Amino acid sequence: MDIGSTLPDATVARIRDSFARQGLMGLLGAELAQVKAGLVTIRLPFRPELTQQHGYFHAGGTASVADSAGGYAGFTLFPDDSSVLTVEFKLNLMNPAQGDHLEAVGRVIKPGRTLTICQLDVWGVAPDRRIHVATGLQTLICVQGRPA
Amino acid sequence: MDIGSTLPDATVARIRDSFARQGLMGLLGAELAQVKAGLVTIRLPFRPELTQQHGYFHAGGTASVADSAGGYAGFTLFPDDSSVLTVEFKLNLMNPAQGDHLEAVGRVIKPGRTLTICQLDVWGVAPDRRIHVATGLQTLICVQGRPA
Amino acid sequence: MDIGSTLPDATVARIRDSFARQGLMGLLGAELAQVKAGLVTIRLPFRPELTQQHGYFHAGGTASVADSAGGYAGFTLFPDDSSVLTVEFKLNLMNPAQGDHLEAVGRVIKPGRTLTICQLDVWGVAPDRRIHVATGLQTLICVQGRPA
């Protein structure tokens, strides 16, 4: 399946259902913006409850949406009766995370039966600019026969 | 200064003030548990708002407290008129993050004038067990002359 | 300076001189293939002395050329009287590293006065195919006033 191609409605619904069960995404106020094959975007609007000590988005919030974006990007390519777990991820925080919202993009760069590797990118978006806030890599594992 | 040794009250107060300004720690319900030289522990009690789709702590919450623990562990060793930023971190999620609370420990393993390296460990704690949930490494940068 | 643009001859010569002083690149048989602004490619021909236990290129060789490619990609953008050191790198080994040669590409994705972040990619190249063997991220530090 080509990365970025349109998915069957049932697959998108499976991703949206799983996302809705992630209590943390609700607490942060994150929204699933785009769900394509191997490519998922999450939007995180700014609010003071998401900051670190200087008033920027906390790296933990940046990491949370990056991790979910990558996890679901991989999950779009997994069999129906499987689930996804993050094995590890690494994130470089390249610029202060500011803007009206963050946009986290997870993109599968190596799909696999057991392990899938994703690139993670987070952008700080304001009306007049779009700054590359963070980039990372993530290793996912596909677990068979476990409800997602 | 020996890692784990007691800090002057003023340094501990500076860390606690900075932690209190991290909106995300308040939103998550995280508490600063221990502040020693180069060694900081953060406690994150479980609640459904912190979960991923299977009901465990979301890796983003685990990463958030790990990142803050490491950042403040480094910050205890920085000069008064400096601030701390995370350059990058990497986290291996080794076991399902469950328990009554998470305990995130940041420990400086290489202090430096510009860069400081920390080990990050997160434990899932229940009355009857203590499981090593995640381990990681973090690179911090000390920025001079910026209010923390 | 645009990433991938042509560099002054003096800068290319500075990179080639430094590369020639890396004893390890000579031992491995690695060659500097392309030197552009923020973009450096290193070629590593296969030989049995570079293998792991299954006969593929050892991850250490893959890492060696990836690290040098990224380091020199950053170094092209540094001031004349500075040197480059690797702070850390992370590498995902996505496919068996095989082929007639490896091609390691280091590309600056965030230049900075102190820290520079590079993307690392390694390809296994044979006459009939080109496989993405490894991808990674690297943090470099620019050290002033130290002979490169």
Place this chain on the structure above:
Amino acid sequence: MDIGSTLPDATVARIRDSFARQGLMGLLGAELAQVKAGLVTIRLPFRPELTQQHGYFHAGGTASVADSAGGYAGFTLFPDDSSVLTVEFKLNLMNPAQGDHLEAVGRVIKPGRTLTICQLDVWGVAPDRRIHVATGLQTLICVQGRPA
């Protein structure tokens, strides 16, 4: 099995045979120093062929012995008819890698049926000092039914 405990002779022999087939270890001049359960040490004597541009050990050599040490640490715990592959590793280079030799220690921190996580540490050893040169984390995968 306790990490660091003595292994059956047959397991040690299996590790030594596999190490001897790693062409790169021979080229670098690396020696298998210690093989215990989940804990392997490799020794890399200094020579000019292993340097980077300032005359220290190149990070690629450091990474090579760290990766092999971790890989074999995991392999000591794997079934007889399996092999080990590195999924990814991350290394922080904390001090200039110098000394009479490097000592790379791989230690399993989370064994698993499919994935195993190791801590990697490299020391620069001279008669009068022992410096912590690098620390890292590594994810290994156990592949069934493939000759090691």
